[in-house]
Amino acid sequence: MAGRAGSFVEFALPAPLDGGKHRSVTPQLNDLFKFLRFPSISTSSSHAPDVRACATWLVERLEDMGLLVRLHETPKHPIVIAKNAHKPGRRHVMIYGHYDVQPVDPLELWESPPFEPEIRDGKIWARGATDNKGQMFAHALGVDAMLAENPDLPVNLTFLFEGEEEIGSPNLAQFLVHNCDELKPDVIAISDTGMVAPGVPTLGYGLRGITCCEAILRGPSGDLHSGLFGGSVANPASAIGRLVASLHKIDGTVAISGFYDDVRPLEQWERTMWSHVPGVSDMDYLTVTKSPGLYGEPGYSTMERVSSRPTAEVNGIGGGYQGEGSKTVLPSEAFAKLSFRLVPDQDPKRIMELVAHHLEWNCPPGVRIEIIPGHDGKPYITDPNSTYGLAAQEALRAAFDAEPVLIREGGSIPIVQTFRDVLGADTLLLGLGLSDAQIHAPNENFPVENFEAGIRLNQALLKELAK
């Protein structure tokens, strides 16, 4: 059983795997390590075989638990469905997770190889440790433990594990449409979000949406000598700077016309609650990001900006000479990879129309623009005090022995909105990640104690939802 909230330092600090208090969890951690070793990077076509190998391993492991498992093909990466024997009259609980991971570059910044998991300072270090293999596998191991005690679970359970979350789940919605009758649950649980602070159980009731695109500016047909041609034609690298600069006003607000039109204002109880939540103060954000300063939309706290206000971000910018020293070229082209975090009630399609119009209108003279749309997902919000919401709060209370806090998440899980649209079910966000988990970045990590809490949480949740 867990220690009290805020007392996470009382948890056993993990000793090396070959001795100490964690000898008893070795099999579960070793299981997770096998899962983490697959470089299941879904964005890279060269890693497609690794994604498949990971899915195949997962199928076998879930079958070992006694579940009925099936690997479903999609046009890209397979979906794994695992169930117990469903019986009439019991609540149907779906638990969603994803076994694909983000790319790992810049590789040289990792302190240990991303696909060779190891434990240091009480944390598991590996790509996917938090996002999402560690969290989803805690649920699998919770069920494993329950089934070992009693081969009959208190609910009808469906695990839905996909391999395309990091590329925007392009095939999951269609899969849900095709299998709607079979899959339709009463409620869905996902652990793919964050805890506000170590030891503070957190129920998420909102998510930001997203829409992405890449803008490519093309000028001369090839790189030109900046002495012979500088001054004659537009420089795409200068132009991409101007285009990127056009996205924001000087005060940090997004300058795209109509961008804020459908943004739902924050409720007063949200602003009040969040002003007291541990782990989300401005100082916390400064400490975690190690940024020279905070920066964002005026009139909102950092927590409010991250959870409930939309943004325009440049995820990547490039063009011209990238090597050592200098090279006096006038580049042929330049690009910016853009993403927009959206909040209720912004619509991703509508926002991308506004973005595309803005980019075309603000494209500097002398270059041609190409806009390549990327993935998108709607923002999400639900009532944290519904029947299922209250059951989730109780499970969190039981697993962590502390009072849960209610938040909106800054990240995007577009499929949550799709679950509502297609399956008609709401989703409980029972995040186990910490803000310094380095997800999507080098040195991703997941505390061993959160992994263990996740195993307990799963068991408490299925019991609460069965009531």
Added chain:
Amino acid sequence: MAGRAGSFVEFALPAPLDGGKHRSVTPQLNDLFKFLRFPSISTSSSHAPDVRACATWLVERLEDMGLLVRLHETPKHPIVIAKNAHKPGRRHVMIYGHYDVQPVDPLELWESPPFEPEIRDGKIWARGATDNKGQMFAHALGVDAMLAENPDLPVNLTFLFEGEEEIGSPNLAQFLVHNCDELKPDVIAISDTGMVAPGVPTLGYGLRGITCCEAILRGPSGDLHSGLFGGSVANPASAIGRLVASLHKIDGTVAISGFYDDVRPLEQWERTMWSHVPGVSDMDYLTVTKSPGLYGEPGYSTMERVSSRPTAEVNGIGGGYQGEGSKTVLPSEAFAKLSFRLVPDQDPKRIMELVAHHLEWNCPPGVRIEIIPGHDGKPYITDPNSTYGLAAQEALRAAFDAEPVLIREGGSIPIVQTFRDVLGADTLLLGLGLSDAQIHAPNENFPVENFEAGIRLNQALLKELAK
């Protein structure tokens, strides 16, 4: 002897090396090919041995001609000095060139490997073909031909060939200071610039200067998940866009305070002459650059903008995710590699002070800026109708059988100003390059006929300067 001006199509179109009209030039072209095969990239420390090997080969080839040759060490790449037996009472003519070349990336855009020279469509294709191995070696072969006819040249000749031009000649000025008495010539000739059009002999009497720097913006200590952190801290990739955009006003003029203060206005005769020069019309620039449009400072023709107006160029920009698809990170840092082409009477040191002040002042909030200064060089201007200038015009007339045009070059050869400062001698710019030579870019090339004209030009020049 050459055909008439503008009649370059009457030149023998080079046939394959194993047959046709160019069988007679095979030994000279083969000599040049040996020279071009050295990957003497001075900006890359890994190519230092290649730069040295190239210099050693050059020493041996010049000794074979009967010249007195010495390889001088510098802190980086060696300088090669070659002389005939100097006699009192003759004019001392120095011919400068450089045997180092620019990097070759992006390598995949080359139609043939950059260091495996070949002839296609009457042109030599290789890195350094025009800049500068092809042009400098034409002078060497001109002297070779004269010495073969008569072991006594009409002038005291000094070849000065360096290996650091593409990194801003960091050691040449000091070398000149140490060897000033021995080297001090009456006049200097350089073929490292361009002809306005094929078959139109061109005397350059001005050069743009340059100053370079790299601006690096740093935000959070590592890449952050743009969902969990987007809105909390400044995005360095957004910030570099804003910083780059601050360099220009909306009309294309440079927005750095004081940037134009010391710019010498164009003379009326220059504007008049250039409005009639072939090969430099707006349509010519469009054709050569294959850009969607021309763009630059209002109130000036493209030729005027390129030759006699200063610019601010982004040579490279980067930050965040550079790979395939999307990755929703908030990058830790971003950079811009900047260069500024300068004209008389701008001072590079003063301009870099203004640039640094501008970048620091305009650095967006929430990021830290580091400015790394690069190389620089003063702009240059001389009288094209001096005694030596008139001799150069006569040599061009003789070599090309056409009337030379007088221009200012857009490129930078900082050492030309240093020659004036240290050696007290003016420089004749007898360019043999064409505007589609792709120097500093993939598929660099040099017409065989220009190579041959360069060999003739050298002989005519030494005879004219001896008068």
